[in-house]
Amino acid sequence: MQYARSVVWSKVSSERMEAWTEQMKAMGYAGSSNNPLARGIEGCCPGTSDAHAKLVEDDADKDKAELKLLNDLISKWRVPGVIKVPPRKVIPDFSNRGHTGLSVEHVHYLATSFKEKGFQKRKGNEGHDIPVLVCEKTSSELGKKSIENWRSKLNDEKGFAPQEHYERLFKGEELYTSLGNGHFNQALNLFFRECPSIYNQEKYVIGQDRDLKEAVYQGVGAIVLKAEIPLRDRETISKLLNSKREFKWSVHEDGTLDISDAFEDTRTCKQFEALSKVLDAVELNCLVRSELGVRDSHRIGQ
Incomplete structure (x- = not known):
């Protein structure tokens, strides 16, 4: 990582797109079939080496359709009301982030933020995301x-809350699995167990932050879905919760919501924040290390 090339976005x-397209054509990346008698790079076809790249415009209709789908699925499967669920009762859902689970680096990134900046309660549609469980x-x-x-993840990665913390939960009849905001809940569990930071070994202590x-200890208001929700619908909800992060929506006290009318927050955000919503656990670990400038870690390459 230290000697990797720099990429400026x-x-x-x-x-710029027009100039780039002309440059690619001049290099022979317009596609071999474009002119068989004057082939460029052998075997090249549009779509390789970004030869078929194009300027992507925002698709308002697609956004509206996907927001409606998210709204319909949550409305179909949700339990009435907004329910506070203690983080100690939550583990990632099997469908979460393509079955890769959570990024331990991102969990500690959030916990460190809570520790240094204080916990910011959600007010209206501002603040932390609403957990969907x-x-x-x-x-x-x-x-x-x-x-x-989750057991497999805990065996491979000791940076989460200790396994015995969860084994008590597994012995019961019921638990909650997270489709959205899973890193948030596990960051709170680090405080519940006063776990050490993976970066400096300082313990996460609640202190005077009420x-x-x-x-x-009590959790935050969450949307809770019924256990009967099938895997495909879980995957769709999990994916849309992350890909539509820029749309702000509220949940009423009775648990009803209308995501289809959510407004898009067009304010710029850090690339780190945007990418953190769509990467799998391994990729997200790398992203957090890059953000924090961590170069000495046994997780590099994982």
């Missing part, structure tokens, strides 16, 4: 898969 424009039976097929997946204490 800049916002694309029609003029499934009330799951430990004996169900997807419940067992979620437990097995809002943080409430979130750790």
